[in-house]
Amino acid sequence: MFSLTVCDHIMIAHSFRGAEFGPAQRLHGATYAVEATFSAVALDPLNLLIDIGLAKQELRRLLDTVDYDNLDTLPALAGQNTTTEYMAFHIHTLLAEACRAGTLGPHAQKLAGLKVLLRESPLAWAAYEGPV
Amino acid sequence: MFSLTVCDHIMIAHSFRGAEFGPAQRLHGATYAVEATFSAVALDPLNLLIDIGLAKQELRRLLDTVDYDNLDTLPALAGQNTTTEYMAFHIHTLLAEACRAGTLGPHAQKLAGLKVLLRESPLAWAAYEGPV
Amino acid sequence: MFSLTVCDHIMIAHSFRGAEFGPAQRLHGATYAVEATFSAVALDPLNLLIDIGLAKQELRRLLDTVDYDNLDTLPALAGQNTTTEYMAFHIHTLLAEACRAGTLGPHAQKLAGLKVLLRESPLAWAAYEGPV
Amino acid sequence: MFSLTVCDHIMIAHSFRGAEFGPAQRLHGATYAVEATFSAVALDPLNLLIDIGLAKQELRRLLDTVDYDNLDTLPALAGQNTTTEYMAFHIHTLLAEACRAGTLGPHAQKLAGLKVLLRESPLAWAAYEGPV
Amino acid sequence: MFSLTVCDHIMIAHSFRGAEFGPAQRLHGATYAVEATFSAVALDPLNLLIDIGLAKQELRRLLDTVDYDNLDTLPALAGQNTTTEYMAFHIHTLLAEACRAGTLGPHAQKLAGLKVLLRESPLAWAAYEGPV
Amino acid sequence: MFSLTVCDHIMIAHSFRGAEFGPAQRLHGATYAVEATFSAVALDPLNLLIDIGLAKQELRRLLDTVDYDNLDTLPALAGQNTTTEYMAFHIHTLLAEACRAGTLGPHAQKLAGLKVLLRESPLAWAAYEGPV
Numbered sequence: 001m002f003s004l005t006v007c008d009h010i011m012i013a014h015s016f017r018g019a020e021f022g023p024a025q026r027l028h029g030a031t032y033a034v035e036a037t038f039s040a041v042a043l044d045p046l047n048l049l050i051d052i053g054l055a056k057q058e059l060r061r062l063l064d065t066v067d068y069d070n071l072d073t074l075p076a077l078a079g080q081n082t083t084t085e086y087m088a089f090h091i092h093t094l095l096a097e098a099c100r101a102g103t104l105g106p107h108a109q110k111l112a113g114l115k116v117l118l119r120e121s122p123l124a125w126a127a128y129e130g131p132v
Numbered sequence: 133m134f135s136l137t138v139c140d141h142i143m144i145a146h147s148f149r150g151a152e153f154g155p156a157q158r159l160h161g162a163t164y165a166v167e168a169t170f171s172a173v174a175l176d177p178l179n180l181l182i183d184i185g186l187a188k189q190e191l192r193r194l195l196d197t198v199d200y201d202n203l204d205t206l207p208a209l210a211g212q213n214t215t216t217e218y219m220a221f222h223i224h225t226l227l228a229e230a231c232r233a234g235t236l237g238p239h240a241q242k243l244a245g246l247k248v249l250l251r252e253s254p255l256a257w258a259a260y261e262g263p264v
Numbered sequence: 265m266f267s268l269t270v271c272d273h274i275m276i277a278h279s280f281r282g283a284e285f286g287p288a289q290r291l292h293g294a295t296y297a298v299e300a301t302f303s304a305v306a307l308d309p310l311n312l313l314i315d316i317g318l319a320k321q322e323l324r325r326l327l328d329t330v331d332y333d334n335l336d337t338l339p340a341l342a343g344q345n346t347t348t349e350y351m352a353f354h355i356h357t358l359l360a361e362a363c364r365a366g367t368l369g370p371h372a373q374k375l376a377g378l379k380v381l382l383r384e385s386p387l388a389w390a391a392y393e394g395p396v
Numbered sequence: 397m398f399s400l401t402v403c404d405h406i407m408i409a410h411s412f413r414g415a416e417f418g419p420a421q422r423l424h425g426a427t428y429a430v431e432a433t434f435s436a437v438a439l440d441p442l443n444l445l446i447d448i449g450l451a452k453q454e455l456r457r458l459l460d461t462v463d464y465d466n467l468d469t470l471p472a473l474a475g476q477n478t479t480t481e482y483m484a485f486h487i488h489t490l491l492a493e494a495c496r497a498g499t500l501g502p503h504a505q506k507l508a509g510l511k512v513l514l515r516e517s518p519l520a521w522a523a524y525e526g527p528v
Numbered sequence: 529m530f531s532l533t534v535c536d537h538i539m540i541a542h543s544f545r546g547a548e549f550g551p552a553q554r555l556h557g558a559t560y561a562v563e564a565t566f567s568a569v570a571l572d573p574l575n576l577l578i579d580i581g582l583a584k585q586e587l588r589r590l591l592d593t594v595d596y597d598n599l600d601t602l603p604a605l606a607g608q609n610t611t612t613e614y615m616a617f618h619i620h621t622l623l624a625e626a627c628r629a630g631t632l633g634p635h636a637q638k639l640a641g642l643k644v645l646l647r648e649s650p651l652a653w654a655a656y657e658g659p660v
Numbered sequence: 661m662f663s664l665t666v667c668d669h670i671m672i673a674h675s676f677r678g679a680e681f682g683p684a685q686r687l688h689g690a691t692y693a694v695e696a697t698f699s700a701v702a703l704d705p706l707n708l709l710i711d712i713g714l715a716k717q718e719l720r721r722l723l724d725t726v727d728y729d730n731l732d733t734l735p736a737l738a739g740q741n742t743t744t745e746y747m748a749f750h751i752h753t754l755l756a757e758a759c760r761a762g763t764l765g766p767h768a769q770k771l772a773g774l775k776v777l778l779r780e781s782p783l784a785w786a787a788y789e790g791p792v
Contacts, residue, residue, distance in 0.1 A: 006520050
């Protein structure tokens with residue numbers, strides 16, 4: 001199995017509902033370093049898993065829908081606690097849709113899997129992995 | 133599949149039995165940067181995989197049983213070569229037991245898996261991954 | 265010259281005033297990985313530059329005054345654009361005061377210098393360095 | 397499942413064929429930080445997954461066949477676009493052969509899997525994972 | 529003293545003249561992770577050391593003059609061994625000129641210093657630091 | 661000012677004398693990731709600050725005098741608390757002597773400075789910087 005990972009990052013504000021969150025119930029924020037890992041069983045004739053330029057560009061376009069913003073106010077995230085694990089899932093959903101729609105090129109439509117990992121601090125991160 | 137990782141570290145002394153180990157047969161030591169990755173198929177209603185505060189606290193409590201110590205003298209490790217791969221397994225065993233016992237909260241009892249990775253230097257690390 | 269560095273991190277929300285900031289004028293956030301570097305021309309008789317336990321504890325206590333919060337609402341930061349470079353200066357001010365006050369032990373009162381560096385993303389960071 | 401990872405790096409020149417590559421069609425180069433991860437279901441009686449000294453030495457010997465060189469001129473890579481994903485596969489092939497041949501010791505002949513990951517920049521990497 | 533660092537990277541081919549270089553006399557290559565650190569004694573009224581957007585954009589524009597290329601063939605580097613330390617100096621020269629010319633905004637014309645650091649591998653890097 | 665950094669690591673056991681050290685009074689250990697930074701005002705005619713091959717080799721030879729050992733038992737460190745800051749100084753002393761003796765080549769005899777930094781964990785490090 002082959003895999004290819006591209007990275008970017010976002011800087012967001014949010015707050016959490018639930019006593020479990022302690023001080024994180026207050027409005028605070030995070031830099032999420034984002035790693036998107038695309039998997040495939042084979043490379044194309046040019047020995048590419050996916051067009052890395054398109055992948056970076058599309059990841060950036062999707063991250064722009066949440067970057068430099070307060071997640072508490074975004075309709076796409078209404079009613080959700082935007083935990084790191086949930087945001088990994090949210091970005092996975094957007095990126096998988098883009099892959100299926102062909103925005104990342106034809107090879108991205110036959111991927112074996114996609115993993116989105118978000119590092120919230122040097123000491124904690126979360127990920128969601130699933131089919132495209 | 134969702135995953136959540138929390139990190140900590142320990143600083144231990146030990147020595148190895150076996151000519152294969154060369155100079156590492158002498159008493160020496162290591163900083164192990166510890167990464168514990170919890171996996172689950174779904175999040176709870178608060179969008180949490182696990183209570184990250186409890187996870188960090190329990191990992192710290194378990195690491196304290198070996199931290200700042202000479203592993204050669206600990207009854208729990210008697211007769212074992214405390215290689216990085218073995219210590220990953222040892223900490224996995226302790227943390228999986230804690231998950232089953234409910235110490236990390238009810239969600240930790242239905243985890244899909246647990247991986248413990250120990251970085252011994254910038255150029256080498258080992259891990260053990262298994263069910264909870 | 266000797267130096268000793270301890271690390272921690274904070275997760276904050278804020279917004280910026282000024283067209284130069286573009287989308288960062290919106291309420292957003294950041295994880296700041298904080299590195300505090302203490303410098304001294306000599307070590308104490310125990311070969312310590314500073315009590316590292318006290319240093320970590322005091323850094324944590326000072327970071328708690330801004331952690332998990334919206335910097336736009338904190339009186340101590342009123343009227344300031346809380347850029348990464350300014351926040352490095354702000355934390356430097358707090359930590360230098362604590363050093364002078366003796367909270368980090370007697371050795372921290374004769375430090376040659378203090379540098380506070382804040383990493384806002386994998387690709388950008390800022391620092392303030394000055395006397396204690 | 398146990399795993400053990402050793403790291404090294406190579407510095408190579410190459411160029412790509414195909415308009416998709418844009419400016420990377422010109423002769424350029426890369427530092428590849430190489431991570432080789434060996435997996436096994438059990439440790440040996442010394443609690444070793446594999447002889448880490450032999451693993452580092454053999455990885456180094458294999459990397460020397462491409463290190464400090466122009467990949468466009470190497471017979472072993474003739475006709476291939478030496479993308480990061482392809483080079484991960486190429487090094488995996490060499491290292492898996494060495495494992496089967498016994499060069500990394502008897503334990504390396506019963507590995508559950510081998511993953512070779514190449515970091516081409518702080519923001520992109522690729523890997524190939526397969527049986528030994 | 530304040531400082532602000534922005535990062536980028538380039539991927540280049542080159543070779544070295546001189547027996548001291550051993551195998552690096554062959555055409556090979558490198559990824560250089562580039563860190564540009566701007567220093568100033570004070571911030572502007574917006575609490576900015578420099579316009580970080582302009583800094584990233586101008587660094588990118590200057591790096592494009594050597595990125596994805598064979599340094600052995602570039603007129604600007606003719607007759608030079610393009611060691612990591614020399615390339616740090618070369619990029620420092622270009623970036624300092626841009627600062628003086630006002631391309632990074634008015635604040636960049638009164639910087640206290642500029643450091644350019646190039647990481648060539650996980651285990652080696654070089655830098656040049658000097659006035660603007 | 662130019663600088664060049666090479667890295668290596670050691671894995672040692674030791675214990676500390678003094679109640680300030682708490683649990684670190686017990687025999688424990690550390691991986692020290694070692695960064696040696698050589699500074700010079702000019703490069704040689706080959707655009708080298710120092711022969712990096714010699715620098716790595718000599719650093720390795722000096723680290724071997726303490727690597728894979730219990731620092732409490734080494735005559736060269738008798739009576740010393742081998743704190744991270746002290747070990748940075750100790751390695752600096754050895755490496756500066758080697759530079760003056762010509763072991764790192766003629767250029768290493770006219771260095772402007774030498775800094776030795778030891779990372780003891782992901783969250784703490786210490787350094788000693790001084791003339792050669």
